Every structure is written in C-alpha cells, then in structure tokens.
Amino acid sequence: MIDPERPIAITMGDPSGIGPEIVAKAMLDGQIRRRCIVVGDPRVMEHAFSQINTTVRINTIRDINAARLADGSVNLIASSSLDVLPPVGAVDPASGKAGFDAITAAIDFALAGTVAAIVTAPIHKEALAAAGVCHPGHTEILAERAGASRVAMLLANADIRTVLVTIHCSLLEAIRRVEFDAELSAIRLAHRGARALGIEAPRIAVAGLNPHAGEGGLFGDEEIAIIAPAIEAARREGIDASGPWPGDTVFMQARHGRFDVVVAQYHDQGLIPVKYLGLEKGVNITLGLPFVRTSPDHGTAFDIAGRGIADPASLKTAIDYALRLADAAPEQER
Template sequence: MTDSKTSVIPLAVTLGDPAGIGPEVALRAATRPGAPRCVLLGERATALRARDLVAPGLDIVEISDPGTEVPEASLPLIVTGKAPAHPYGQVSAAAGQAAYDAILKAIDLARAGAVSGIVTAPIHKEALSAAGIPFPGHTEMLETHGGVREAGGRVAMMLANDEIRTVLVTIHVSLKDAIDQADFEAQMRAIRLAQQGCRAFGIAAPRVAVAGLNPHAGEGGLFGREEIEIIAPAIKAAQAEGIDASGPWPGDTVFMQARQGRFDVVVAQYHDQGLIPVKYMGLEKGVNVTLGLPFVRTSPDHGTAFDIAGQGIADPASMATAMEMAARMVAAL
C-alpha cells in the first residue's frame, strides 16, 4: 500500500460468494488509484484466482493482523478458508459457507476495532440456504452478530447514490409479511435511522419523507388504513422527537420529489418500493449502507452475477463507490 495509508486502520473487504463476481470486483476496486487501505477476507484459492483474472502482477500477502503493513504493489489477505476454488456460476453450500465465514470474521474484527469498517462483496441467498445458514442476507447477519440485538437495537438498510437515498422499513420478507411487519415500532426505527444515516453523510438537518404503503398513500382510507392508523402516527411521534419527518407520501411520486431536492431521504415501506428507484438509476451508482451498527458497513448495489463470473468483465464501479463511501463515513465518525 502507499505510504499515505500506512497509519490508517484498514477497511475489511469480504470477497463474497466465490462463484460470483465479488472477488474480481473487490480486487479491481481495492487496487485502483486512490483506493482506501483495505484488507481482503476470504478463501486463499478464491483470492488467487481473482488475482490471476484481473490483476496478474499483484502480490497477495497472507496476514493474521489487519494492522500488518505489506509492500506497496500488494494486497493483504486474511484467510478464512482453504478449500479449492469453487466452480464459477454455480450455487453450492460450500460457496455459501465460504462467504459466511468471511463475513463473520469481518464482524469480529470490526467489533474489536481492528478494522475501521466493512465492505462486503455480493453473496447468494440460495447458497447460504444450501449451507444451512439461517439468514437471507448481510443485513440480518450483521444485526445478529454485530452486537445490535444484544444491545436491544435493530438495523435498517439504506440504499444511496448521488441523487437519492432510501431507508427500508422491512427488508427480506414476502410482501404479505412486509405488510404485517410495517408496524408503528418499525416505522419509528426506520425514521430515526434515516435521520442518523443522513447525518453520517454530513446533512445536519435531514428532511425525511415517509412513503405510504398503499396506492396514493391510501387515498384517505379508500385503499387501506395503514397510513391513517400506523404511518401518520409514527410521523407525528418522530416530529415530536425533533425529526423533520413528513408524509405519508404516495410511493409513485415521492422519489421523484427527493431527486428534485425536496427531501434528503425517503423511508420506504418494503424492499422493492425502495430499491427499484435507486437501481433504475444504475447499479454502478448505488451503495447499500447498514444503519444502526456500531461500525460502518457498505456494499455494492448488485448481486453475484453468476452469468458473467470468471470472465473478467464485471464492472467494479459500485464496489469502488462502496469503499469510498465507507472511508468517508469512517472519517466523519
């Protein structure tokens, strides 16, 4: 790494599912000019295969302490498994377990203060399930193992790009379950974390827009009463706490208003309501931020892309943005 980075605590960068594009975008992003100081976490064979694919001249140095300095033309790797390289583009329990092991190690290091934050490459939900891992995604893993639940807290997912930010009330559940889970407490948690997340981006007085659950935000009760009985009371309670919250706003127009500068963040009721507007603007621009953790965590806004894995053509832009955003958030702490 460069001399300017030697005194900086590194970011932990997990390689994600070994059968996907995570390892190659992680290496590309970590080796670009101006990248934050990073330490990779994953299986040795996976890291070396990605190196041979996208950065043949790079030296991968195995370390055990994230603070270990390595030569400039190299990247440090904390080995979390020594299995042979997994076949590209195939769902497997072994690959799911490999991805999970790296995440758990990254969380341990972050909680110990040995790394400044975590940037996670994409994982595959079917591979996790095949390995018997009881979490559908990173967010749930981080909430359980990151010290949040034992402290009585919860986390929320924020998707952000240069133009809009959104925080989700519910995450990886069916639409039917999302409706049931979008209760008063979930609304309050998302609104509070939306404010905190915006402040982490340097916005002193965030304007929080809360989307409705039903079409036209319920149209005064014609299309459902969740807005009247749950969402509006939560907004009023948040306002009483000093949060600049407003709504409920119709979900089909609130993101347009946020993009035009009326709001700093939108609280969306369920996964696709919040993620489609961000992803439509380009996967290379979006970053996933987990709010409510005692450490910084970001990830690119795309999946494992099994269809192009191993071809060396995956775009590292979102991964690079995730690293840059993590470094900015760490600096703002």
Template sequence: MGDPAGIGPEIIVKLLSAAPETERYVVFGCPNVMQRAVDVVGADFTIQARDRVQDARFESGTIDVVETTRFAPLPPFGKIRADCGQAAFDAIKAGIECALEGSVSGIVTAPIHKEALSAAGVKYPGHTEMLADFGGADKVAMLLGNDVVRTVLVTIHCSLLDAIKGADFEAQMAAIRLADQGARALGYENPRVAVAGLNPHAGEGGLFGREEIEIISPAIKAAQAEGINASGPWPGDTVFMQARQGHFDIVVAQYHDQGLIPVKYMGLDQGVNITLGLPFIRTSPDHGTAFDIAGQGIASEASLVTAMQYALRLQNSSLQDDNQRH
C-alpha cells in the first residue's frame, strides 16, 4: 500500500483498474485507506478485507486487501505521521513473510516516506534495507532502470562519505555479480557489465584518487575470472551515455546519485526499482510519495505499471528457468 498519506493507494487503484483479470493481485494494508483511494480515483471497485492471502477470492470488481492495519479515522493526506510510517512498515513486513512462504510470487511496493518510518521508530531508511533483513539475504543491490539504461548500485542509502568508505572490494564484487544476475533475469544471455569509476575521469591513472587502481580494477578482473563480462572502470560522466548508445547492457554505479541521476533524467514514468539478491521478486516505482498531490486523484500510475510489468517479466523468466531445470 505504501504510505497511506501519499499517492500509493490511489495509483494502486488506477493500476488495478487497467489490469487484466487473469492476473491475481492482493494489496497489503488498510481496507479503509484503500476504500478512500477508490473514492478519490472514482473507480468502480468494492474493497474486500481479508485476514490472509489464502482468503482472497479475486472476484471481478473487487480489490482483496490483506488487512495489516486499520485506520479509523483516516489520516490526512500529505502529512508525515508516525502511524502512517508504522502502517507502511507493517504492510511491507507482511508481504515479505508471504513471499518467503510462497503464497505470493512477488512483491510490488508503493512509495513510502523515510521520515514517517523514522517517526515510527523504524530503524530502516528504506525498502531495500528492510527487504535484505527480513528477506534473509546476505547481499542485496538496487537495480534501477528503464528500457534505455539500467544500473546497479555498490552503495545505497548513506552519506557520500560513508559511500566512499563502503565501496570496498567485497562491495564491488557483490554489485558486479548481482548486476550480471539481474541482467540475465531480464533476458540478456551474456550481459555486458560496465563498472563506473568512483573518481573524476575514473581516477585519471591515479592523479585523482587510487580507488580505481587498488579496489575497482582488481574486482573487475576477479569478476572476469568468474566468467562475468565486466569491463572498466569507466568515467562516471560518460558511461551512461555509452550504455544508452548500446555499448553496455547494465552499469555498476559506485554511489546513489551517480547511478540514479542518469536513470531519473530519462523520466520517472518508466523507471523501475528491482531488488536483486532476494529469494523472491520485488519491484517498485521509481518515485516518492508525492505528498503535494496526494488525494487529488491526479497522480500517474505509469511507473507503478512499469514496476508490475517487470515483476511479471521476472516471474516468467523464473518459471522458464525452472522448466529448463526440470
């Protein structure tokens, strides 16, 4: 459901309004919040509260909501509130539990608000860290992209200083491996993985820093020894242009903004966030809660639709892999 004070519930309703009835979806969250979203959008849906995923009936004209919280009265739109942060967290945790037990084949998460999570005392700065912890993954990475460029981050939600400290050899190897795995899951048979440098001009032979020489290049060579088609380090200011021109299939970026600015510059509507390294599928739209327009029914569902399409694409890829193994 995402943050109940944001646009998540209403873009979910818009998504489901256009979704094929052959697909089966449930929403984790508050039935009352989802009913308000139906009213805001003006959709012809009935909300059905369910205790478990297994109770969902997937009837035409209904939205099955697995009740993880219940608001009465409803929270106002566009406000940072601890109870909204807690509700978002509870929905995510329930979704993860169902994914781990196999009652859902994947999770698509609507936007959450980091300050609301913090107000609720939730220690996680975002979805990725929650998913890694509760999903039981040793290493996870964010794959963000669209039909033009795709990137995996070495470091995620931390200060730039901490990102530099955290971009060590092990982090490089984890990101390169997950980039290769993620690209393969998206249909690239031998993905070309470009690794961006940390410093300007990829260090310029050590003139602007030695991380490329001492850390990143050795990691690329080690990945190549594992059979990964990795190359670099490439200057961060040109590597995404080369990827857009078709020279690379996926780019490993060293820190959050290095990777996300090029992706988001291409537009938020078609951007998607995929968490790699989990034992289940997870995608999300590449935008936030948009508190400024929440409740007006004007938020675009395009990025959420893209996230759902990627989840289905990954599910089909996984099913094909299973069929080939058997």
C-alpha cells in the first residue's frame, strides 16, 4: 500500500479548457480530497471552485509538507501566479505556460518521492507551442524531465487496452518510426503495463501497419521485415505476443476476450477504437516512467469550457487507476 502521507498530485491542465472545472468537481469527493492534492494556479483554481458553488475550503500551499489531508480541505500547491484569469475556450500563451508549470512541478514532486503518482488534466498542444514549449504533449514532457529513454501510451477502458508504438507525429513520420527497437520496446512495455494492472500472464496482440497486416507482402513488407521479428524476439523473452494481426479486426477480438492488450502502430489506429467506446471511462497511462502517471482520455474541450457542464468521470477513473497502480508499484518492481 502507498504511504498515506504521499498523496496523488493532480495537475489543473490548460486554464482555458475544462481541466480546472473537472479537477474541482472531482475534488468534491471526500475520499479523493483525502488522497490527492491539486497542482496549479491559485487564481484559476479558486475561480473553478467558485463556479461549482462549493463551500469546500482551499488550503493554498507551496510545500507538500504543509498539506492537510485529514481535515476535508482541498490542498492546492501553487505552481504559477497569474495576474488575471486567461480567456476561456481559446488558445492562450499564458494558459499554455501555466499548464506546463503545473506539469513540471508535479513531475519534480514525483521524482523526489513526495507524491505517489501524477494525474494530469488535459492540456492544449497549440497553447504549449504558443508559450514556447517545444514538446507536443504530456508524454514527451514527462519522458524528457524524468530522463526516460523509452515510454509508451497505454489507453484503457473496460473493454480494450492498447499501447502505441508511435505517438504524436505525422502519419508519414509514424511509418518511418516503425522499426525493430520501437516495436520490441512497445511490446515489453505493454507486458509490464498489463501486469501492473493485475493481469498475471498478459496476451499481447500486435497490430500490423498495413491493410490486412500486409497480406503476405502484397501491401507492404513492414510486417515481415520489422514487426514479426520483434514479436519473435519478445516471445523468446517469455512474453505471450502474437501477430501481426490486421488492424481492422484485432480490436474486435480483444474486446471479445481473445487478447489483453493490443500494440498499435500509430496514434489513431490505437485511439479510435478506445475513444469510440466512450470517453467517460477511458484513461491514459504512461508506461516506462520511474513513477505512475495517468490522465483522462479526452482533451481540453474548448467548445464547452466555462459552461459548467464538463463531466469529471474520466478524470475520476484516471485517479482510480493511479491509486491502483501506485499501490501495485512496489510489488511490480520486485
């Protein structure tokens, strides 16, 4: 079990999106308040709490040691200090910078061992770029700051789990990045991630890159030259990996119980099946980091930001996963 004095850190996300609202709504749950702290901008988060008409107390601190986890307060660590509230529902450099500051602060807490895990609310890639941040998303920020050489996204809901070989890049670049080491790394991380979720002997299906998994080389030879050899290497390590399977049917088979995790070759191949089943229960887990990180499986939703209708269900699911993975981490490391 995780140390009750090491809370879960929840970052506020992009202040112009729904992140602050769903964080505030999630923190209305007393059990979550006792296990979690919020990392973000005090002005932004105080406004978010005021918009949901709550009387919960906010304990704004700059040091985790000052957190009061037992008295029902929302503990808020100030990672930035905005002079004015950013615009709602629009790309804004100040929002991008404030969201980035919350992420880096939470990472530093995790690396120092003062929090048990990180849960990140959504950020906006254009806002990051406008703020001068060179990384396209959370995964790349986390990997660089944590010094992780190989990371992967695991997207999960009640029906499907998928791990991506390539993440945030053009489709043309994703095809270029499909190479042996990346394949084998993704398969290994899928195996480790599934075991961390309590699956003792994970069955890993690897999707092909090309239509019909290449059809024996008729539609491309990446399956023969790269993907199949990586699967065989993983099997020699004792991993129950199979494929390459056609990408248009492998997720259906996983949903019907044949496989525990699908390794997808590129972003949309893996995310469309998961998100089609519903955003409210999807969660994103970053594999390969020296700490646990999860996030909801949706974006900043600028179109509904500020309207008070954002659903915190996916964020609460991400918090549940973070608690579960943090509890399991010591056992998985042995």
